[in-house]
Every structure is written in C-alpha cells, then in structure tokens.
Amino acid sequence: MNAKNGFMVLSLLFVCMFAHVAFVEPVSAATVDVQNASYYSNGTLSLSEQIQSILDNAASGDTIKFLGNVYENLQLVINKKLNIVTSGTKISGSNSFGSAVFLVNGSQASGTQISGFTITTNAGSGIILNNTRSATLSNDQISSTNGSAVTVNKSSNTVIKNSNIIDSNTGITVSNSNNTKITGSTIKNNKEDGVDVENSVNTTLSQDQILNNAKRGVNVYNSKNTTITSSTIKGNGNNSTAGLSSNEGGVYVKSSDGVKITNSKITDNSQGVSVVDASNVIINSNTIVDNYGEGILLSGSANGITVTSNYIDGNNNGIMVNYYTGNHVNISGNFVTGSENRISGEDSGNGMSFGSGYCVRSVTEVIEHNAVWGNENFEMRARYASTTPKIGSNWYGNSDKLCPALEYAASIKLKLERIGTNTYIVSFVDGVTGKLVTDLYPTLVTLTAGGSSQTGTTQNGQVTFTVSDDCLTGMITATANGVSVSIPWNSQKTNSCNTDNGNTNSGDSPPDSSGPGSTGNGPGSGSGSGSGSSSGTSGSLSSTTGVMAASAAAGQAGSNGEGDSKSKTAQELFIDNAVKNSHVWGIIGIIVLIVLVLVAYYRKDLMCMIKKSRN
Incomplete structure (x- = not known):
C-alpha cells in the first residue's frame, strides 16, 4: 500500500470513529x-x-x-x-x-x-x-x-x-x-x-x-449579599437577654455587607432585627410586631442602612438608633406604634429612640416621612444621646409626646381638597417642602359629610372620597389619628397636590367659593389602630384609594400592531434549528473540512481520473 492510499484509509477511519462518538447516545444512568x-x-x-x-x-x-x-x-x-x-x-x-x-x-x-x-x-x-x-x-x-x-x-x-x-x-x-x-x-x-x-x-x-x-432565628456574620425574604421568623431568642446589648432574637447581623431583609414577618422574638457594624443593609416591607426587646436595633458603625415601609408595632422600642457613626442612613416610610415599656433599666416604650451610643450625626442621615404615634412613652426620644438628632418631617397624629432633646422639622400636614362636583381628596404633605408624601405608610382616614362618614386607606399618600348629593351640605371633615381638617362642601375645586407622583384629577365646573384646608399635628396625646378600612354609617358615601394614572399607559404596549410576530419564515426556522443544534453542525463542519483536505491532497489523481473518464 503506497503512502497516499494509507493516508486515505486512515482519514476514513478517523471520520468513522468521530461520527460514532458524536452520534451514539450516552448510556442512561442505572x-x-x-x-x-x-x-x-x-x-x-x-x-x-x-x-x-x-x-x-x-x-x-x-x-x-x-x-x-x-x-x-x-x-x-x-x-x-x-x-x-x-x-x-x-x-x-x-x-x-x-x-x-x-x-x-x-x-x-x-x-x-x-x-x-x-x-x-x-x-x-x-x-x-x-x-x-x-x-x-x-x-x-x-x-x-x-x-x-x-x-x-x-x-x-x-x-x-x-x-x-x-x-x-x-x-x-x-x-x-x-x-x-x-x-x-x-x-x-x-x-x-x-x-x-x-x-x-x-x-x-x-x-x-x-x-x-x-438564640437566633438567623445569624449573619462576616458575610456578603445575604437575602432573607418572604419568611416567618417567630419566637426566637430568650426574653431575659433582650435589650441594647442583646445578640439574640429574630435576625442578628454583624460585620456583614449587602444584607436584605424584605417582606417577612418577624414577631414574638426576644429582639426583632439587630444590625451591628454592618453596611449596605436593606430592611424593607416587613411586619415587625410584638418582639420583647427592640423592633429594629442599629448599633456600632452603620453605613448605607435603609429602613423603609415596615409595620412596627408592640415592641419595647420600635426603632432604636444606637450607632456611633451613620453614613447614608435612610429611615423613612415606616409605621411605628404600640411600643411598650417592658425592660427595666432601659429607656423604652418609645416609637423611635436614640441611645447613649448615638454620638455622631451625619449629613447623609435621613429620618423622615415615618408615621410615629400611639406609643406608650414618647414618639421620639433622645434623652441619653450624645448628639442631638435632626429629624425630618414625620407624621405624629395628634400626639405631643415628642422629646425636646431632638431637633424637629415641621411635621407632615393633613390636607383636604375638593377636586370634583362631589369628589374630595385627602393628602399628606411634607411640612417643609409642601410636596405630597408618596412614601407614607398606608394610613386610615375618615371623611365625614352631611352626618355620614366612611373610612379609606391612603395609597401613595392620598385617598379619594365620593360624596352623594344629599350629603353635600355644611362642612366636609377629614380625620386621621386624631387630627382633623375641614372645608365647606362647595369649596373651590383644585387639581390637588399630587403633581409629584404623576396622579391627576380634574374638576368639571367653574371654581366655587373657598380654597382647600390643611392642618398639622395638634396638641394632646392620641392613639389609634393601624392601617385598614371599614364601612361608614351611611350608604351615601363611597371611597376610592389613591388616584393612580400610571396604569393607564401600561396597556398601550403592542397596541399599534408592531409587536413581534410568532410566525417565522423557512429561513428563520432553519437558523433557529442551527442554533439549537450547534454541536451537530460543528460535527458536519469538521467532516466537510476533512473531505476538502482529502480532495486537495488527491487533486492530481482526481484530475487524471476525470481525463480518463472523458477519453
């Protein structure tokens, strides 16, 4: 056998072996x-x-x-x-x-x-x-x-x-x-x-x-990017160890970065959530209720801490701020109520408390738009803090239990407006900027008109009520957590104060007599229930929560007929199959390459064969 014949035989054997390996099905597991x-x-x-x-x-x-x-x-x-x-x-x-x-x-x-x-x-x-x-x-x-x-x-x-x-x-x-x-x-x-x-x-x-x-439901130490979500964390820890120095409870985070605690129920623990010497921690949309010690404790060094949209009720202190340095800390949109004085020797029963460890105030610390009321001792407390906390605009209902050791911005105000012939909107607005507080925790509001009343719950800081014609008389009154505001039933119609969140309302007739009314927090103490809704005393009123215009645009996508078609041409199907079966095409490509090499190698012999066949 000459060299060329030998090369051809070896090449064919290689192609056969390669095809066998590529196409034989693997042996199934036993x-x-x-x-x-x-x-x-x-x-x-x-x-x-x-x-x-x-x-x-x-x-x-x-x-x-x-x-x-x-x-x-x-x-x-x-x-x-x-x-x-x-x-x-x-x-x-x-x-x-x-x-x-x-x-x-x-x-x-x-x-x-x-x-x-x-x-x-x-x-x-x-x-x-x-x-x-x-x-x-x-x-x-x-x-x-x-x-x-x-x-x-x-x-x-x-x-x-x-x-x-x-x-x-x-x-x-x-x-x-x-x-x-x-x-x-x-x-x-x-x-x-x-x-x-x-x-x-x-x-x-x-x-x-x-x-x-x-001891602890979840302990996170020296770790990165830990997520706790949609879970129930209940009955963890020993109540005898609860308090500022406790390292037990529902969730304990120490020396860690990038922790997220969201959409969870954290209840009946010795402590709710404790965060010590941590960074980039998010505590959002949780129910933190009836923990024997603090609902949320922030201590040590706190950097990039976000505490938002939590319902915090029935703890020793709702939120305890005890860090010695706090950078980029945001505590906003929480509902804090029902704190009880449980732990002897500790300043407790407060909605939000600043402990003796709080000694450095950062310009990047934001504490605003929280609803804090109905707590046993103070809504805000800083008796032992080494630095005077500076607090933004919050909602305290009609409570005056505000510790004088803090520096307060003007409180959130309750605002009532007429936006249609028989439609009224109740809004919560920032006491400093006058803008709608869209991140306020849903709050119960009662509207009274013509001797009848009903309740509604805010969404994005607003709730809308519709009043029947037989109740359009005298004064219209809105009440939330003991704070009331009233306007004449025929007040001038407005577009409301919802330009900051994209909501729109419009009237349908020329302006009437007087304008909108608003009020801040009144004196005295008050308490109340959490968010919810209940029926009024008369069927002549109806309520709709929060005017939401954004949803109107959502259904437009694809309505102009420019969406992707599900039908495909033969060429497209061929390409799809080629992509899905790329390994098969790779094998075919190798075989074609080998054939081309063989043709090139035997080109002269093939040419001779062709000439002989023509003769």
Whole structure:
C-alpha cells in the first residue's frame, strides 16, 4: 500500500470513529436498590460498610433508592454524583463527633441529590456538604442533638428546599460558601441558631418558617449579599437577654455587607432585627410586631442602612438608633406604634429612640416621612444621646409626646381638597417642602359629610372620597389619628397636590367659593389602630384609594400592531434549528473540512481520473 492510499484509509477511519462518538447516545444512568436492613444482617461487614460498598460501586449519575423503613448507625461518604432517594426511610447516625450520616465530599460529588429521608443523629451532623457544588437536599427531615442538622462548608450552589430542620444544636450552618439557597423549609426548636451564616457570599433564605430557636432565628456574620425574604421568623431568642446589648432574637447581623431583609414577618422574638457594624443593609416591607426587646436595633458603625415601609408595632422600642457613626442612613416610610415599656433599666416604650451610643450625626442621615404615634412613652426620644438628632418631617397624629432633646422639622400636614362636583381628596404633605408624601405608610382616614362618614386607606399618600348629593351640605371633615381638617362642601375645586407622583384629577365646573384646608399635628396625646378600612354609617358615601394614572399607559404596549410576530419564515426556522443544534453542525463542519483536505491532497489523481473518464 503506497503512502497516499494509507493516508486515505486512515482519514476514513478517523471520520468513522468521530461520527460514532458524536452520534451514539450516552448510556442512561442505572437505579440501584438498597434493600431492607435485615437483608444485610448475615454479612461479616457492618450495615454501614455494606451500604457504603453499594455507593462505591455505583457509577456517577446513578440513582440509589433506599427501600427499607429503618437503618441504624450509618456513616456514609459520597464521592461521586449520585441521586439518593427514598419515600420515608428513617436513618440514625453513629455517635462519633464530627461524623455525618451523609458526607457529600469533594468536587467529584457535585450535583448529588438527597431526598425524602428522616435523619437523626446524636453527634456530628445529619448531612455535611464539603467542598462540593450544586448539591440539593429536598423533602428531608433532619436533626442532630449535639451538632448541626446540615453543614454546608466550602461549597457552592447548594439548594436546601422543602425540608424540616429541627431539634438540633444548630439547624443549618453555612460557612465559607457561596450561592446557598434555603427555601420553603421549616427550621425550628434548635438549641442555638436556626440558620448560621458565616464567611459566606450570596446566601438566600426564601419562604422559610424559622421558629422557636433558643438564640437566633438567623445569624449573619462576616458575610456578603445575604437575602432573607418572604419568611416567618417567630419566637426566637430568650426574653431575659433582650435589650441594647442583646445578640439574640429574630435576625442578628454583624460585620456583614449587602444584607436584605424584605417582606417577612418577624414577631414574638426576644429582639426583632439587630444590625451591628454592618453596611449596605436593606430592611424593607416587613411586619415587625410584638418582639420583647427592640423592633429594629442599629448599633456600632452603620453605613448605607435603609429602613423603609415596615409595620412596627408592640415592641419595647420600635426603632432604636444606637450607632456611633451613620453614613447614608435612610429611615423613612415606616409605621411605628404600640411600643411598650417592658425592660427595666432601659429607656423604652418609645416609637423611635436614640441611645447613649448615638454620638455622631451625619449629613447623609435621613429620618423622615415615618408615621410615629400611639406609643406608650414618647414618639421620639433622645434623652441619653450624645448628639442631638435632626429629624425630618414625620407624621405624629395628634400626639405631643415628642422629646425636646431632638431637633424637629415641621411635621407632615393633613390636607383636604375638593377636586370634583362631589369628589374630595385627602393628602399628606411634607411640612417643609409642601410636596405630597408618596412614601407614607398606608394610613386610615375618615371623611365625614352631611352626618355620614366612611373610612379609606391612603395609597401613595392620598385617598379619594365620593360624596352623594344629599350629603353635600355644611362642612366636609377629614380625620386621621386624631387630627382633623375641614372645608365647606362647595369649596373651590383644585387639581390637588399630587403633581409629584404623576396622579391627576380634574374638576368639571367653574371654581366655587373657598380654597382647600390643611392642618398639622395638634396638641394632646392620641392613639389609634393601624392601617385598614371599614364601612361608614351611611350608604351615601363611597371611597376610592389613591388616584393612580400610571396604569393607564401600561396597556398601550403592542397596541399599534408592531409587536413581534410568532410566525417565522423557512429561513428563520432553519437558523433557529442551527442554533439549537450547534454541536451537530460543528460535527458536519469538521467532516466537510476533512473531505476538502482529502480532495486537495488527491487533486492530481482526481484530475487524471476525470481525463480518463472523458477519453
């Protein structure tokens, strides 16, 4: 065989081998059964050793299915990707400290899933994920009497979902890890913390129930980008340790950056949320109620702290500001009420209090547009603060319980206007700027006209009422938290003061007699309920909340017929398929390239063959 023939044969063999590798379907993963524990009772090895042998002999990607009801004293190591499943199997661990029922160890075990087990152990952990990636624990119940039920260490992209983590020393420990997600799980009755996050990045807790843990519901230390959202955090901590120096309670954040606590219920804990020496923390849209100590405590160094739109009720102090430096701090749009004097030896029962640690006021500190009223002691208090706090425009209802140790801006004012023949709008406006306070927490307002009244709740700082003709007489009165403002029923119609949030209103007849009325906070003390609505005493009034014009434009997108068409030409379909099957086209391209190389190499021979065929 000459060189050219040899080259041709080798090239054809290469093409065949390449095509075989590219197009042969991969071997599907196997399912390996683990029989009842009694099945392994006659062996010379222990039950744990025999099951470990099954795991060791399985191929990466296999499913290991536990069929038995109970297995005791297991200590198993997973060093490859396995899908370990059951429907209700109970496993107890060994009594060795530092051990685990399942140890998922190393990068080779990345992608392992463990689902459906009830795991208990007296020492060590139920499950340890060590130096691995993309492990998933789901629908498990795990407890460790003297350890962490689940330990995530030096791992990434871990998911713990729909599981019960209970009756352990610590529920879940996340350390030196990133992109850990804990979702839809119940974490309760642990002797220390429910979830302990340390030295980790991008940890998310979502839709969890974190209940009755002895020290802290969630502890975040020296970590970045931790998110707690849509969760219930209740009954955590010891009330005897509550107060300014407490490191227990619902959520405790220390020496961390980029923490978000949103849309959660944080109730009946020794402390609500404590933030110490932290930066870039957002506490937004939470219900923080009936915590024995502070609802929110800010202490140490506070940089980039945002506390907005929270409902804070029935705590020792609603918000305690005790930091020695505060830069870019924004406390606004919160509803703070019902604080009670609970802790002896502490200045408590205040809506918002500034402690002895508050000694540096920053020009970037903004405290405004909060509704603070109905607290047992003071609405605002700074008796022991080393620096005089400077407070923006807030709403205090008719309360005069304002500590003289603070510097106050003019309070938010209540404003009533007629905007139509029988339509009236009640607005809350900043006492300094006169602008509509769009970030005020929804507030209950009562409108009285012609002897009939009804209530409505503000939205974006306003609420609109429509009055029937038989009630258009005398004075129209709006009341909120003990503050009232009145105007004649036939006052001059206005466009209201809602130009700052894009709302519009218009009248439909020439101006009448007098203009709008407004009032600030009156003297005396007052209390009231939170936001809500109730029916009036007469059917002659109706209410609509907040005039919202922005929604009108939302439906215009695509109405001009310029939206994307769902039909595609043959050329477009061809391109789509090419993109979706790019690896196939890559293989075809390589084959074409090999053919071209062969043609070029044998060009002279091919030309001779063509000439001979013509002769």
